[in-house]
Amino acid sequence: MKFIHFLKTKGAIAAIFMGIFYAIAMLGIFIPGYSAIPNNIDQMPIAMVNDDAGEYGIMIAEQLAEKLPFEEIETDLTNKQALAQLEKNELALIIHIPVTFSEDMQNGETASSIDFTTNGASATVVSSTMTSIVNEINNKLSTQFSTQTAQGVLMNLNIPEEQATEMAEMIETAYAGNLVTINEIPAGMNNTMLPMFLTMAGYTGAMIGAMQLVGAFRASRGKASKTRLFLYVQLTALLIAVVSSLVALGIAYLVSSHGADIFVSLTAQQILNYMVCFNFTAILIFLMGEGGMVLNLPILLVQTLANGATIPREMMYLPYEWMSYISPMYYSVQAYFATLYGSVSAAPNQWMMVAVGAGAMLINILIVAFLHKPQPVSEPETESVSIKTAEITA
Secondary structure, three states: OOHHHHHOOHHHHHHHHHHHHHHHHHHHHHHHHHOHHHHOHHHOOEEEEEOOOOHHHHHHHHHHHHHOOOOOEEOOOOHHHHHHHHHOOOOOEEEEEOOOHHHHHHOOOOOOOEEEEEEOOOOHHHHHHHHHHHHHHHHHHHHHHHHHHHHHHHHOOOOOHHHHHHHHHHOOOOOOEEEEEEOOOOOOHHHHOHHHHHHHHHHHHHHHHHHHHHHHHHHOEOOEOHHHHHHHHHHHHHHHHHHHHHHHHHHHHHHOOOOHHHHHHHHHHHHHHHHHHHHHHHHHHHHHHHHHHHHHHHHHHHHHHHOOOOOOHHHOOHHHHHHHHHOHHHHHHHHHHHHHOOOOOOHHHHHHHHHHHHHHHHHHHHHHHHOOOOOOOOOOHHHHHHHHHHHHHO
């Protein structure tokens, strides 16, 4: 066989197609998706709470509103309301100006500082970007605003402007910005990315498992009813989910330190993650056979950006944002953030996973019921052999 003939074989053509297809798919999905950083940082929701009715509180609130790179800043929330939304990652940053800010500024004191509060248990880009922005704002305000304030205070005491300027430079900085992080994640990328790693492990295993088990379903047609075979597929998937989840959590606990009190809830969540992802990825395989994997992989690639581990939903471009609403990976990642590092319940995201899984299973049931033609079930070979033996004996 010549090389040109080998290139024309089915396997070679398929390999060439897959190499080109997935190069286009991966780059076409990842490059546009990650271009949202930092292009869409202005879409992040933040809140400014000014509890100071004095002149300086109003002044610094106006200056911050001008300097911060966000399109909309919530200003009608109390600090308690804002913190509750931050816990749920409905806000990315809270700027809180305390009641005594103006008074302390006039007295040249640093007793009350402005708090910039972020949530560590959120998408990676949120915490890192917010920290960078807050540090930059603090550096500018600490050198500019505080000097202007000190100079204004001295001029109010009828001190000449030139002398007031010189004295202002000698005054200890009156402005203080305090960066506060709630639900801080332990140091190490292994901890930061653990919600995504656990989710990806379950999803990838479930996707490969779906291909294998649906293949077994097709190969076993005629040996049992399709209803019974479908039940066998689900039971086998559940068995794999339990075993693989225990292994996954075992590895996670060996590398990262987490409390024994959440081991059971994490294991249950990983089992749920596997089953939901299994039925989600099985739809195309029940529908198209092994060819469904060609489409399953690009869908997986889209979800690696749409799962909220790196980029929050507010920053995603529309196709990725739409995917996040039906993606089991998105809800799994958010539930893991809440269970591992947050102080709010993971239940809302877990129930969304249940809804996605139930919807996917219903679709699979309909595909099997209406698109897979029924086949006559043959008697087991052992029974036929025993019947023939009985006839011979008689």
